[in-house]
Amino acid sequence: MKLKAHHIIPFLAIHVCMSIAFMTVLKEAEGVSAVLITKEKVFKAGSAIILKFKLSASAKTQLFLHSSYGSTAIDSDMSEGNQFTIPTFITDKKGIVTYKLFHQSKILAQGEIQITSNDKTQIFLESYIGPPSITAGRKDYTMQVVVPTDSYDNPLPDSTAVVMKHQFLNIVKERILYSKDMIGWTNIFSDDQSGRLLLFSKVGTTVSEESSVDVFPALPRNFKISSKRKHVYADGNQITQFITSVIKDEYDNIISDGTLVDFVIKDRNGLLLHTQGITINGQAIAKMLHPDQKETWEVKAYVSGMAESNVLKIEYTQVLDDFKVQFNSNNREVIIGPLQSFMEQLIPDGAVVRINIFKEDKKIDAKIKTSSEGMVRFLLQDGFYPNGNYDIQINALGVQKEYKNIILQ
Amino acid sequence: MIDWNRNIYRSLIIISFIGVIILTLFGISQVLSYLNTGADRTSMLHLAVSKEQVYLPKLKWKDTINPARPIEKQTLLNIEQDYLNAWYIRNAAYQTNKEDGIEDYYTKSARQNILKSIDSNKKKNIAIHSTTIHHNIALDFYSADGQLAVLSDKNVKEYQRVYKGNKVLLETQLQSDYQIMLMLEDGFWRIRHIVKEEAHPIDTVLQDNTLAKIVDNKIFIENKEYQIKGINYYPQKTPWDMFGEDFDIDRIGQDFDIINDAGLNTIRIFVPYEVFGKAKVKAEKLKKLEQVLDKAIGKNLKVIVTLFDFYGDYSVLDWTLTHRHAEQIVTTLAEHEAILAWDIKNEPNLDFDSRGKENVLAWLKEMTSQIKQFDPNHLITIGWSDIESANLLKDEVDIVSFHYYHDLNTFADWYDTLHKNIRKPIVLQEFGLSSNKGLWSPFGSSEDKQAKYHMQFQEMIKQENMHFLSWTLYDFEEVPSAVVGKLPWRKHKQKHFGFIDRNGNKKPAFEFIKN
Numbered sequence: 064m065k066l067k068a069h070h071i072i073p074f075l076a077i078h079v080c081m082s083i084a085f086m087t088v089l090k091e092a093e094g095v096s097a098v099l100i101t102k103e104k105v106f107k108a109g110s111a112i113i114l115k116f117k118l119s120a121s122a123k124t125q126l127f128l129h130s131s132y133g134s135t136a137i138d139s140d141m142s143e144g145n146q147f148t149i150p151t152f153i154t155d156k157k158g159i160v161t162y163k164l165f166h167q168s169k170i171l172a173q174g175e176i177q178i179t180s181n182d183k184t185q186i187f188l189e190s191y192i193g194p195p196s197i198t199a200g201r202k203d204y205t206m207q208v209v210v211p212t213d214s215y216d217n218p219l220p221d222s223t224a225v226v227m228k229h230q231f232l233n234i235v236k237e238r239i240l241y242s243k244d245m246i247g248w249t250n251i252f253s254d255d256q257s258g259r260l261l262l263f264s265k266v267g268t269t270v271s272e273e274s275s276v277d278v279f280p281a282l283p284r285n286f287k288i289s290s291k292r293k294h295v296y297a298d299g300n301q302i303t304q305f306i307t308s309v310i311k312d313e314y315d316n317i318i319s320d321g322t323l324v325d326f327v328i329k330d331r332n333g334l335l336l337h338t339q340g341i342t343i344n345g346q347a348i349a350k351m352l353h354p355d356q357k358e359t360w361e362v363k364a365y366v367s368g369m370a371e372s373n374v375l376k377i378e379y380t381q382v383l384d385d386f387k388v389q390f391n392s393n394n395r396e397v398i399i400g401p402l403q404s405f406m407e408q409l410i411p412d413g414a415v416v417r418i419n420i421f422k423e424d425k426k427i428d429a430k431i432k433t434s435s436e437g438m439v440r441f442l443l444q445d446g447f448y449p450n451g452n453y454d455i456q457i458n459a460l461g462v463q464k465e466y467k468n469i470i471l472q
Numbered sequence: 473m474i475d476w477n478r479n480i481y482r483s484l485i486i487i488s489f490i491g492v493i494i495l496t497l498f499g500i501s502q503v504l505s506y507l508n509t510g511a512d513r514t515s516m517l518h519l520a521v522s523k524e525q526v527y528l529p530k531l532k533w534k535d536t537i538n539p540a541r542p543i544e545k546q547t548l549l550n551i552e553q554d555y556l557n558a559w560y561i562r563n564a565a566y567q568t569n570k571e572d573g574i575e576d577y578y579t580k581s582a583r584q585n586i587l588k589s590i591d592s593n594k595k596k597n598i599a600i601h602s603t604t605i606h607h608n609i610a611l612d613f614y615s616a617d618g619q620l621a622v623l624s625d626k627n628v629k630e631y632q633r634v635y636k637g638n639k640v641l642l643e644t645q646l647q648s649d650y651q652i653m654l655m656l657e658d659g660f661w662r663i664r665h666i667v668k669e670e671a672h673p674i675d676t677v678l679q680d681n682t683l684a685k686i687v688d689n690k691i692f693i694e695n696k697e698y699q700i701k702g703i704n705y706y707p708q709k710t711p712w713d714m715f716g717e718d719f720d721i722d723r724i725g726q727d728f729d730i731i732n733d734a735g736l737n738t739i740r741i742f743v744p745y746e747v748f749g750k751a752k753v754k755a756e757k758l759k760k761l762e763q764v765l766d767k768a769i770g771k772n773l774k775v776i777v778t779l780f781d782f783y784g785d786y787s788v789l790d791w792t793l794t795h796r797h798a799e800q801i802v803t804t805l806a807e808h809e810a811i812l813a814w815d816i817k818n819e820p821n822l823d824f825d826s827r828g829k830e831n832v833l834a835w836l837k838e839m840t841s842q843i844k845q846f847d848p849n850h851l852i853t854i855g856w857s858d859i860e861s862a863n864l865l866k867d868e869v870d871i872v873s874f875h876y877y878h879d880l881n882t883f884a885d886w887y888d889t890l891h892k893n894i895r896k897p898i899v900l901q902e903f904g905l906s907s908n909k910g911l912w913s914p915f916g917s918s919e920d921k922q923a924k925y926h927m928q929f930q931e932m933i934k935q936e937n938m939h940f941l942s943w944t945l946y947d948f949e950e951v952p953s954a955v956v957g958k959l960p961w962r963k964h965k966q967k968h969f970g971f972i973d974r975n976g977n978k979k980p981a982f983e984f985i986k987n
Contacts, residue, residue, distance in 0.1 A: 127634060127642050131650070131668040132585040133566055134600050135593055136634045136641055152588035158668035165642050177670070193617025206540065206616035210653070210665075216581050218653070218665050244612040244622045245653050245665060248540065 095122045097145070097164050097171035108157055108181040108215045112149040113140075116164055116172060124166045130178075131158035154178060157217035184214035188271040190264055197253050197260075199316055200281040204252040210245060211266040218245035219266070226265040231278070232258050253278045255314040280316035283370040288326075288362065290377050292353070297379035297461060298404065299355030300411045305338070305362055307372065309345035317345035322366055324349070329361045355415055356461030357381045381461045382410065388457060388464060393472040395445065399457060401437035409437035414460055421454035434459075443471060527560035528751055529792045530606035530799075534626070536614075543614045543621075551621055551654060552609070554661035562586060563602050563789060569594040579655060579662045598641075601788040602632040605795065605838065618656065625650045627673060631838060633788060633830065640830050647673050683849040684812055686870050691851070691897050691939070693774070693812070700812070700939035701986050702738030702776070703731060704902055708946035708972075712955055714741065715748070715760045724764060727945065728771035730972075734985045738812060739768065740776040740901065740941050743801065745783035751793040753800040761801070765810040774812035776901075776941070777805075778855060780839075781818055782954060786831040794835070795842050806847035813850055813871055814843050815901075819857035821864070833864065840868040855901050859886045866894055871939075875902035880928055887936065897939060903929060904943035904969045907979065912964040919973075923980035934987040942985065946970040 100115040114126065126147045127136045135153070140146050153160060157180045163173040189210040197203040207227055211219045225247030228237045231254060240247050251260065260276040292303040305326050310318045324347035328336040340347035347364075354360075358379045364372040382404050389398040397418065402410040414434040418441055420427055428447075432439045439459075448471050455466045531552060536543050558577035565574055569590050574583050593600065606629050613622040626649045634641040649672060653665040684693050691698045707727060710718050731739060741764065748757045761777075768775050779798060805811060816839050820832050840852050851870035856862050862874040872894050876883060890898060905925040908916040917925070926942070933940050947970035956962040971982040 125641060127644065129630075129632070129646055129648070129668075131666045132582075133562065133589045134602065134632055134634070135589060136596075136598055136636070138596075150592055152585065152592060156585055158666075159648070159670055160668075161646060161648070163642065163644060168640065168642055170642070170644070175670075191615065191617075191620055193615065193619055195617075204616070208615050208620055216665075218667065244624075245651065245667070246613060246620075246622065248613070248615070250616065 095120045095166055095171055097124070099164075099172055099174060104175075105177045105179060106154065107183070108155055108178050108213060108217050109184065110154065110181075112154045112176070112178075114147045114149065114162060114176070116145040116147075118145050118171070122166045124164050124171065127163040127165060128153055129161040129163075131156050155215045155217075157215075180213045180217035180219050181215060182213065182219065182267075186219070186266050186269040187212045187214065187216075188264060188266055188269055190262075190271045190274060192262060192274045192276060194276075196277040196279055198279050198281045199253050199255055199257045199312065199314055201252055201255065204250045205260070205276045206248060206250050207262050207264065208246050208248040209242075209264045209266070209271065211242065211247070211269075223247070223266060227262070228264065229260055229262040231260045232256055251276075255316075257312075257316040257319075280318045281312040281314060283310045283318045283322065283366050284313055285370050286310045286364075286372050288364050288372040288375050290362070290375060295378065295380050296382040296405065297354045297356050297358055298382040298410065299353055299414055299460070301353045302350050303353060303377070305340075305349045305351070305364065305375070307340075307342070307345075307347045307364060310342060310347075310366065310370065311345060318342060318366075320344070322347070324364050324366055326351075326362060326364045329363075330354070331359055354379050383460055383462060385462060386459055386464075388466070390466075390469065394469050395443045395448075395471055397441040397443065397455070397457075399439045399441075399459065400434065402434055402439075402459060403437065410434060410460065412436065417458040419456040419458075420448070421456070422451065424454075445471070525751070527556050527563075527789075527792055528796045529556065529559075529604045530795070531556065532606070532608050534608055534610040536611040538611050538613050541614045541616050541618070543611060547614075547618060548611075551623070551661050555609075555623065555652070555654065555663075556607075558663050559604055560789070563604075565590055566593065566600040566602060567789065569599060576660055577662055579657065579664045582663050582665065597637055599635045600632055601635065602630060603788045603791045605629040605631060605792070605842075612651070620656070621654045621661070623652045623654065624669075625652060627671070631788065631791070631834070633834065643830065643834060647671050683809060684851050686851065686897060689895055689897055691812075691871065698737075698774070698812075699937070700738045700774075700899055700941065701736050702740060702774075702939075702941035703736055703971075703985070704941055704944045705731070705739040705741055706944060706946070706948070708948065708970075708974075708976075711946075711948040711950070712742070712744075712952050713747075714764075715744075715757050719760050721760075721763050721767060725767050725771070728767055728773055731945065732771045732773060734982070736986055737772065738774045738776065738941060740778060740815065742778045742781040742818065744781040745779075745794070745797060747782075748797070748801070751796045753797060758801060758804060762805065762808070765805065765808050768810040773810070775810050776813045776815050776853070777811055778815035778818050780816065783817065784823055784827065786823065786827045786835045788831075788834075791835065791838060794839065798839060798842055799846055802843050802846040806849055811850045813853050814847070815853050815855045815873065816840060816843065818855045819875065820854065821861040822857050836865055837868055840865070853899065853901075859890055862890055862898070863893060866896065869896070871897045871899050873899040873901035875943075876900060877903065880925060883929075884932060887938075891936075899939040899941065900933070901941050902943045903940070906965045906968040907981075908965045908968040910964070912961040916965070916968075919979050919981065923984060926981045926984035930984050930987040942971075943969050945972060947973045947979075949974060 096119045097116045100117050106112050121143060124145060125136050125138055128134060130153045137147055137150060140148055157178055160176050160178060164171045191208040192205060194205055197205050209225050211223055213219060221243050223242040224239055225242055226237060226239050227249050229251055240249060257278050257280040260278055261273055263273045264271045287308040288305055290303055290305050293301050307324055312318060320343050322342045324340050324342060326338045326349045338349040338351050340349035360377050362375040383402060386399060386402050399416055402414060404410055412435050415431060416434060416439040417429060417431050419429045430441055450472050453469050453471055455469050457464045536548060554577060561573040561577050565571055565586060571587055571590060574586055578586060608626045610624050612624055628648050628650060630646040630648060633643045649669040651667045651669055652663055654661045655664050706714055707724055710716055743761060748754060765775055802814065816836055820836060823832050836854060843852055853869050853871040853873045854865060856874045859874045859876060862872050866872055905917055905922045907919040907922040909918045948967045951963045951966045956966045971979055971985050973979050
């Protein structure tokens, strides 16, 4: 088909007409103004929101929305329409929504709608209790914070009634308070007794989970200690027990199990020994091995930084009066023993025996051994101790014996 | 011979054996070291989360009085930091439509709301570039166990720009009030609820200009009309590096004498953004700037201070950092008598192509309002590189400034059009001609031609009674590549705009430095 001028002209004419029409639409749009027709300004969360605008001329508009969690821009429901369905992620959330209707970057109408929390839905309660443990004595407290929300996770408005209930021993208390700044909160003070505090809260018909707070006894008061032992002899073998009285706080609550009690023992020479015990039912027991010589101990116990005991004085008497010493093999073998107790029993294995060796009034060596079946044997070998005269001093369980001018050959 | 061969074979076998062993050991060690890398266990505790500050809107604590528990200073700082991070992360998420970092600053239930929103924007190919400009926070509640806090944030000034693809749909400013609940989880103060509340805008009271003002399109300083006769100034030895290592205040003082003796009353100087320390302005640099301004008072010179030299980001998320930069410089010098005007940026219109016109203009617009808040005493201008751009933001600035390096003959027409459109003082902020005739440009202008150019220009300036600042006092020996690029003929040109040559001799043009 040949293309001729009269074929093209109608096409051109239509084209020009359309362009002009289009231009006029655009021109009109320049001066477009808009008003919101939707009367309602306050909506409950979760309800469908449709905003309708009236435009002075038809134009393609978009709606900018700015809400609690961010912004978006939406197109109208129909391509040429002026009706906008607000997306659910905005209608579900409480807060002011700012809208701006715009056309080609020009704002035609703007305003705000309000979305409130929906009290018709089921209410959820988040409760936060802290601190989780407090001490008795009416001074310390724990805080119960409740965040009531609707089922869209929107905090309920201020002045929502919140029932706070707690139980302690045989007390049950309930109070009603009104939420503010998204939350309802109350302080719960401890009583004089220790124990467990149970709490929960309630908004409408929704009940929160039960939570518990431990009320621990307050600081311990000073206490007494006593000792318990099988006999009074310093045999280095038996065990002495130190026992506290039942430690209580100022409200007569027995302090918590597991409280560490530190016992400090001061001996005759002013040296300090330590032992520890933890309390069970208020009493702590600590143990200490008997000394191996005559001794006087001063014992005092502490709950560090909180309480202390009286000073307990306790004495140990010498376990043996004397022991035999035998020199054999040209005095090079020294046999000590048998070491016998006051009951004429062999001293248990492990009693410490020391010998000090002097030559010409100068200490040249000290040897230590422990007893086995009541006996201790020292060998003075000639490689170390050349032939000659020696003085020997023997120490065992607080008894000292001296032998002068022992000749080693 | 056979022995030789045998030895060669032997050594080859031994060497290859050693080689294989080395390779095996190397391989094993690589595997072991690979297995030893990875997340350190302590990272679970979030002890060493990077603390570089990337978001610094103006944040004021109105009060921390709350009925529950007095707050510790450290906790307050932690809450503040995490709260601002939450805004930054959210802004970044809406800009990129990615959820990076959201889980660090929003609790599990709160983050759903943002993710849904981002999801929808992503589907519609919408991106929202946004920032907050200031926050006024009050602490409403802080729980006894220190795990929960409620804040209210009033008059949050927000700027948002909505894109569809690459097209800007809308640019808008919002003022909102929020109430926010935060919880301490995993060492982060995370947002649990945000509720946007009805805004109660506070009117910001702007003081009147006291040092310089505009009346009837004329500049008045201390109630006397002021005619700018000025020059753009860099020291000869340190062009584009005025406040660097070789800063010499005595030399600058001598230059000011030359300028003053020549009958000029104004200079324009440049404050580079990065050199001055970006969001944390360096005290030593600020002190040097103050020294220069003090010197200028002594020599009866007024100063136009051009900020943000060599700055080029303009992105919405970078705004707050530049605001803090301006705040530190401008508030320090707000009372300084030497300053005539703050020039926000030199030739920002040259960044339109590379950074987007909307980015640059929105940044400039907000910056003018920021600087007005920091300093009500001085004037504000923007140094447009051409006369066509001078219409932009004319309502925001106090003085309209433009630069002119084109043909002398067409200037008058351009100026007339501009003059008719703008009812504000107009400043010809840069003009000049390089006497760069030489090896690099055989057809360049000679010094005499430069003199003639200035003579003619000054005649026009006199006729129109224009404010002017010429470019520039000195010929320079070195021009940094950052200014005009690396091409030697361009650098060469930039070196010869001065009224005084490299040897300190006045060029013929010096006679026409003013009218």
